[in-house]
Amino acid sequence: MKPIQVGLLGIGTVGGGTFNVLTRNQEEIRRRAGRGIEIAMVADLDVERARAVVGEHAKVVADAREVIANPDIDIVVELIGGYGVAKALVMDAIAAGKHVVTANKALLAVHGTEIFEAARARGVMVAFEAAVAGGIPIIKALREGLTANRIEWIAGIINGTTNFILSEMRSKGLDFEVVLKEAQRLGYAEADPTFDIEGVDAAHKATIMAAIAFGVPVQFDKAHVEGITKLQAADIRYAEQLGYRIKLLGIARRQESGIELRVHPTLIPAKRLIANVEGAMNAVVVQGDAVGTTLYYGKGAGAEPTASAVIADLVDVTRLHTADPGNRVPHLAFQPEALSDMPILPIDQVRTAFYLRLQVADEAGVLSRVTGILAEHGISIDALLQRESAEGEKNTDVIILTHDTIEGSMRKAIAQMQALPTVLAPIVSLRKEELA
Amino acid sequence: MKPIQVGLLGIGTVGGGTFNVLTRNQEEIRRRAGRGIEIAMVADLDVERARAVVGEHAKVVADAREVIANPDIDIVVELIGGYGVAKALVMDAIAAGKHVVTANKALLAVHGTEIFEAARARGVMVAFEAAVAGGIPIIKALREGLTANRIEWIAGIINGTTNFILSEMRSKGLDFEVVLKEAQRLGYAEADPTFDIEGVDAAHKATIMAAIAFGVPVQFDKAHVEGITKLQAADIRYAEQLGYRIKLLGIARRQESGIELRVHPTLIPAKRLIANVEGAMNAVVVQGDAVGTTLYYGKGAGAEPTASAVIADLVDVTRLHTADPGNRVPHLAFQPEALSDMPILPIDQVRTAFYLRLQVADEAGVLSRVTGILAEHGISIDALLQRESAEGEKNTDVIILTHDTIEGSMRKAIAQMQALPTVLAPIVSLRKEELA
Incomplete structure (x- = not known):
């Protein structure tokens, strides 16, 4: 022929x-x-x-x-x-x-x-x-290999540029701007890296995977997209102390009322296989009701x-x-x-756990006010770490890991905490996923 | 319809x-x-x-x-x-x-x-x-997802029972027999576990993957099969000190002259993703000339x-x-x-690196004789570790990691070393793969 x-x-x-x-x-x-x-x-x-x-x-x-x-x-x-x-x-x-x-x-x-x-x-x-x-071959896996399953969620490192940057930030303790320049020099980041570092490229891919996993139309305009440009080396270190790595994940998850579709820096337990995907490599974890957890790993570009x-x-x-x-x-x-009209949920309705970093005045009553606000919004605390302040230092960092909560509640709580006179700098908040 | x-x-x-x-x-x-x-x-x-x-x-x-x-x-x-x-x-x-x-x-x-x-x-x-x-979905990945590639090799943890046993042996420092009983109690091993622990089940699967990867007929009778029943806790510990984990791998590799098809306990660098696949989970690494390394992970049974x-x-x-x-x-x-008649190679022609453990008399000249025999067979040494002998102890362990060699040469060298009067116990030899 x-x-x-x-x-x-x-x-x-x-x-x-x-x-x-x-x-x-x-x-x-x-x-x-x-x-x-x-x-x-x-x-x-x-x-x-x-x-x-x-x-x-x-x-x-x-x-x-x-x-x-x-x-x-x-x-x-x-x-x-x-x-x-x-x-x-x-x-x-x-x-x-x-x-x-x-x-x-x-x-x-x-x-x-x-x-x-x-x-x-x-x-x-x-x-x-x-x-x-x-x-x-993740499209094939989702479209043909896992057809028996009700897919529960997908979480992927689907942008090599940002994963390279995050790996370097962690292993060398460097700041974002420094590593971005190195990545550009090595050819891992483009001259105009906006689409990568702002999460747009990952969101394109997450949108396609969500459509295939859940049988909904592609809806990029509904995706919640955050990149890694504001990520600070300090939070990567704190996360590590707590047993977590920070990765830019594309996440699509089925909720009762609709589908979460989001890209953002995420804390994940360091012991998970996907937390150990370093450099420009990609990996996607798929959770199906019959198959359980499967993971697909390889080069995402080139x-x-x-x-x-x-x-x-x-x-x-x-x-x-x-x-x-x-x-x-x-x-x-x-x-x-047979496509479904299940909605993509607005970010306020998404459920995740949070990492919070508050720079606070080192004085009595601060912690009680902060935890009081969280409790008021029904947000419970999983772990709390207070940096010991140095001799003569008047402020310190408080790191809080929360249990799962609705993002809308967290946003309100953060606004209230931010308004406290003893909270001295913008609160850093990162989402945390157990991927279990 | x-x-x-x-x-x-x-x-x-x-x-x-x-x-x-x-x-x-x-x-x-x-x-x-x-x-x-x-x-x-x-x-x-x-x-x-x-x-x-x-x-x-x-x-x-x-x-x-x-x-x-x-x-x-x-x-x-x-x-x-x-x-x-x-x-x-x-x-x-x-x-x-x-x-x-x-x-x-x-x-x-x-x-x-x-x-x-x-x-x-x-x-x-x-x-x-x-x-x-x-x-x-590894069959689909190999048969459809990676069709562009000349597959170089496949290496997989494709038997959950043995991986569970090896994980437990390592994390708890227990011997094979003890962990096997635990695995049977927990339902991870069958009452008659022979097919699993002797590597037969893994060899069946490796045979099928080799056929699909290289376009040869299924040839189970040509597979080299070793299980984990003789593996000792001491070697898992020594391997760990050297930065390796021991896994039962099913390996199919293309050589110039034919195909390696083998199942045996294998040292792999602890930093490889597949080295961190624990418990009853399965994972397969595929190396293709275009795609590079890809890995597929999930539950292999149930x-x-x-x-x-x-x-x-x-x-x-x-x-x-x-x-x-x-x-x-x-x-x-x-x-x-379009099937190929490329032969499955006999184990003697397989190329791998080796881990050797020799129990030797703690006296001058032993190391020189051992390393001399290796050199004679063209086997070069990558690392050597000699356990410090305790006060009054007359013998000690020598651990050798070799570079890649032909298995036939190694077998001859082992026979010669075994005949040395200063080698006091059967030499333990395990294959080592970098999977890079």
């Missing part, structure tokens, strides 16, 4: 990796797919760079629409990124009857519903394993790890190419007519 | 779990599969027990062949175990045109080739996610974790039921006509 014909839109890091891995492992991949997979055409504005990568093996054009218009192309791989051009091209490819493989989490987290509907109407597949956690996921999708599409469209794996794991 | 009709052969622990999870999550599962999945018939010799589980929801019979003969049944789930009856029933079910789901690793590791050929000829699916690592995998297979089969058989995922990941 003639190899399946693939058109690549964009041949930067991931595109180059995809071409290289497909070329290097073509025999192995053909043995698996039952058919060759061939990149026949590449579109990139930088035609010279594209030619340097693919040589004589594929036709290179500047205009992506030429790839889409080519009747010989079976699958279009979109590696341009972003919401604008990429969206138009994906929609065009679908309209032209092409299967689509994409690594574009931003696009799917925001416009996924529209894209999946178009693909379904046209009878083509849209595959996106590379959009979440790079080479780790040319070849991401290519690994892109090509896995190409093999899946190739294997299913002639299959009855009605029996394909649904895009969001659940059949489109 | 009418729910797909499932017949269950055997309703013990896993069968009961499968029925319960399917019942509890039926709505969620239908939303994913696009069609209901219904256990319509159950065969079990203990008809009373079966009726107690399924009530009025399924027809109960004593004879499995009644299930297979029923034209309404689409999928037969084999949960009997073992090679004998189970094999005959699986072959009959295939011949009757039923899709088969099985959790039977022993059956597949030994008779897989014959079973897969029959299934292919008859155009039915045989799915077996539950056969390896319980609820962890009623509902195993049911999770069985039902994932039921959903897969349901989704693919009407699909073109030529485009299904091949049983062993690679197309049957």
